[in-house]
Amino acid sequence: DTAVSQTPKYLVTQMGNDKSIKCEQNLGHDTMYWYKQDSKKFLKIMFSYNNKELIINETVPNRFSPKSPDKAHLNLHINSLELGDSAVYFCASSQTDYYEQYFGPGTRLTVT
Amino acid sequence: AQSVTQPDIHITVSEGASLELRCNYSYGATPYLFWYVQSPGQGLQLLLKYFSGDTLVQGIKGFEAEFKRSQSSFNLRKPSVHWSDAAEYFCAVAGTASKLTFGTGTRLQVTL
Numbered sequence: 012d013t014a015v016s017q018t019p020k021y022l023v024t025q026m027g028n029d030k031s032i033k034c035e036q037n038l039g040h041d042t043m044y045w046y047k048q049d050s051k052k053f054l055k056i057m058f059s060y061n062n063k064e065l066i067i068n069e070t071v072p073n074r075f076s077p078k079s080p081d082k083a084h085l086n087l088h089i090n091s092l093e094l095g096d097s098a099v100y101f102c103a104s105s106q107t108d109y110y111e112q113y114f115g116p117g118t119r120l121t122v123t
Numbered sequence: 124a125q126s127v128t129q130p131d132i133h134i135t136v137s138e139g140a141s142l143e144l145r146c147n148y149s150y151g152a153t154p155y156l157f158w159y160v161q162s163p164g165q166g167l168q169l170l171l172k173y174f175s176g177d178t179l180v181q182g183i184k185g186f187e188a189e190f191k192r193s194q195s196s197f198n199l200r201k202p203s204v205h206w207s208d209a210a211e212y213f214c215a216v217a218g219t220a221s222k223l224t225f226g227t228g229t230r231l232q233v234t235l
Contacts, residue, residue: 053227067222110155110217114167
């Protein structure tokens with residue numbers, strides 16, 4: 012059973028389009044995250060949700076909007092995609108007071 | 124603000140040789156420290172973690188790390204490297220709201 016899953020695994024789209032990435036975890040965790048990994052492999056947190064409440068919102072363009080319908084899901088919607096949005100996006104989850112995070116396989120987004 | 128430095132961008136070792144990957148952190152309080160490994164095209168897998176207690180921690184795949192507060196370091200070691208260990212290794216520190224700050228990663232290449 013996959014602990015943290017993401018769909019799709021690959022996403023190729025054109026500039027200006029709107030796209031969504033979905034994330035689901037079956038670990039029973041109450042906190043979920045989105046990270047962005049750029050072409051140089053640098054990982055940076057974008058958002059985190061705890062029990063569907065936004066906890067961390069780093070300096071991310073407001074074209075990025077996370078949504079958490081329940082504790083097990085955290086989706087990322089991106090409007091008006093730009094070339095610079097091309098990256099690998101990772102979802103992760105953890106349990107409150109337990110700092111270790113478990114990562115999904117990533118979604119490689121390519122904007123042309 | 125918390126930060127992590129991995130001074131070695133790329134390391135090459137022969138199979139069977141020992142390995143040490145360096146990590147230095149900056150954090151005001153007692154740090155929670157992690158090592159993750161990312162194989163090509165894969166997500167991040169947790170190798171080991173340090174929260175408190177014994178400063179030498181054991182992880183999966185034969186890895187260990189030693190926390191040295193005086194040096195602000197958390198170096199990863201393995202006595203004998205296998206070709207399958209070739210991957211990108213990330214050190215991370217957890218801060219408030221479980222926010223993980225990652226280093227820039229060290230790419231390990233293993234020669235046969």
